[in-house]
Amino acid sequence: MLNLSNSLKKHLEKALIKAFPEIAKAAQMAGLSIDPELVPTSRPEFGDFQANIALKLAKSLKTAPRSVAQAIVEELQNDDDFIRLCEPPEIAGPGFINLTIKTINLVEEIKSRLHDPRLGVPSVNKAKSAPIVVDFSSPNIAKEMHVGHLRSTIIGDSIARILEFRGHPVLRINHVGDWGTQFGMLITQLKSVAPKALTTPEVIDLGDLVTFYRQAKERFDQEPAFQATSREEVVKLQRGDPLSIKAWELLCEQSRKEFQKIYSRLDVHITERGExxxxxxxxxxxxxxxxxxxxxxxxxxxxxxxxxxxxxxxxxxxxxxxxxxxxxxxxxxxxxxxxxxxxxxxxxxxxxxxxxxxxxxxxxxxxxxxxxxxxxxxxxxxxxxxxxxxGLVQGEDGKKLKTRSGETVRLRDLLDEAIKRAESDLRRRLNEEGRTEEERFIKNVSTTVGIAAVKYADLSQNRVTNYQFSFDRMLALQGNTAPYLLYAFVRIAGIVRKGGTPDIHTDTFSFETSQEWSLVRQLLKLDEVITEVEEELLPNRLCTYLFELSQIFNRFYDQVPILKANNQAKNSRLALCLLTSNTLKLGLRLLGISTLERM
RNA sequence: GGGGCUGUAGCUCAGCCGGAUAGAGCGACGGUUUCCUAAACCGUAGGUCGUGGGUUCGAGUCCCGCCAGCCCCGCCA
The missing domain is CATH 3.40.50.620 (HUPs)
Incomplete structure (x- = not known):
């Protein structure tokens, strides 16, 4: 509803100038305009938007807030464009101006979104726009990726996706730790215990490298001779000694392959440009x-x-x-x-x-x-x-996440575990319902749900707080989780399969029930949410939006017949289903999560 | 000692530029399946927003003090 709220704002500004010219002039002199303080209402029964400016102005005008509001409302009602847009404003409480968009305008918005692949989200002018660098993930060469990298990777990827969708050129940069004193140690250690690894590709894997790194660090701290050799090795590397460079390149290549496996599983694209x-x-x-x-x-x-x-x-x-x-x-x-x-x-x-x-x-x-x-x-x-x-990733004990033996949790193990749990959940349910599905279906659903659950759990929380990692919670079938959202999407796909494709070229959409209108209003909020996330870089706002959308949709689905409704109602409801489906799909895509037709 | 972040229901968390009666989910308790996937829906209970001041017509939100937890503080990243 960005365009609707923008024009509402303009009407309000105009009304303010007419109602209180001296204040407007004073503001103008100071290089400002009066902000009508237009925000979405705090409760649905107050309408779509509320303007809070009357309460602020009351003091300097030495007038009761409700009469200030009254003066603004009178000007609004002299404005034909406003009247076409909005129901008569209501003054409520201490002086809020409540505004309700005329339903005909909401229906028009829904119509235009049914034909818009961007679902009403504006795109910036790419030609004029300079690139945005998103620096994320950034693991260290010769070390395993851990849960900290997971958060950075998932959040960074989502932010990049949202900025890209808004039309910005985005440089996704992996600022890997591929330089510095640790390489001196590592190369020195390898020279003494596994010299082949420094000249031949594929001799060691990352797991070995991590072990060698640990050994090297120990020796570095204890043996003065080792320390001296390591320092010389760093100097050689920095001078560009061909043998050292070759060894360094091999080490990086080995790590890179391992990182890439994780990125592929997570469907994350990133350009390496290390230190x-x-x-x-x-x-x-x-x-x-x-x-x-x-x-x-x-x-x-x-x-x-x-x-x-x-x-x-x-x-x-x-x-x-x-x-x-x-x-x-x-x-x-x-x-x-x-x-x-x-x-x-x-x-x-x-x-x-x-x-x-x-x-x-x-x-x-x-x-x-x-x-x-x-x-x-x-x-x-x-x-x-x-x-x-x-914030930190914590276990369910509230302490930094570790395995039972006290080691850092490896990312691939964590993803495997999520998928394994999703799979056993699915098999249990198939069993209970007496459904049979192909192995391929089961694997695909488990993988998608498992990865989605890990990502969504991370993204759905305000990132600045510490994050308590829990497989049970993220894979829960109800609540603000990936499975809940994916299920809402699956329900719509089910309707479509039963022959439910709407005619979106018709002119006669009509929505009757309160459930339909809630869904309409929620669908139209997508653009505001996306532009807000672009600014605040808080993907959890998008998650909250999608969760609320799913809740509203599930209520609608439960309480309003769709396929069994009469023709006109059916087509209108199917159109809402289609738009909900598209919105969920886009929203999840911007979180890096893919959807399923059945689950 | 200095700095940063956090403190909201039993648990996990939302809460936008300060706005109307502080919201979800889980868990608890109680309902709903001749009907599009019940992985759903409906209802009930549950709060001194860490604490004390201040600013304001209005504070969970802004300012100051205090308490608690986590993190950082010279040649690691």
């Missing part, structure tokens, strides 16, 4: 910070001290961009990345917005480097840099 990509830009970061006068050498390290952020002992906190041994660190890389992403092509991405989807523990780090980048004037005017933080 190593920025190696050649690091030196310039330090030089330019020095030239701009921000750089301070402290205890041998080159730092930028942050304004207004103190650490221990009350001193300002530094961002270290070059260590006392001359090496660069992650802050340098992140700064180089910010520059590159904002720089115009071909020397950069020419982005207008950077979105980092990482755990909330990195909030301080991002605050720091964003401040440095801004002070160094590397962030263009009107550009945005945003950290999109998310």
């Amino acid at each position: 190593s990509f920025y190696n050649s830009y690091l030196e310039q970061v330090v030089i330019d910070l020095e030239n701009s006068g921000l750089l301070v050498i402290d205890e041998g390290a080159k730092c930028v001290f942050l304004e207004g952020i103190t650490g221990k002992n009350g001193r300002l906190l530094p961002v270290i961009v070059q260590k006392s041994d001359g090496g660069f660190n992650y802050a340098t890389t992140d700064l180089a990345a910010i520059r590159y992403r904002f720089n115009a092509a071909p020397k950069g991405d020419g982005a207008c917005r950077l979105i980092y989807v990482t755990d909330a523990g990195q909030a301080n780090h991002f605050t720091g480097i964003f401040q440095v980048a801004k002070r160094a004037k590397w962030v263009p005017h009107n550009a945005r840099v945003e950290h999109v933080p998310f």
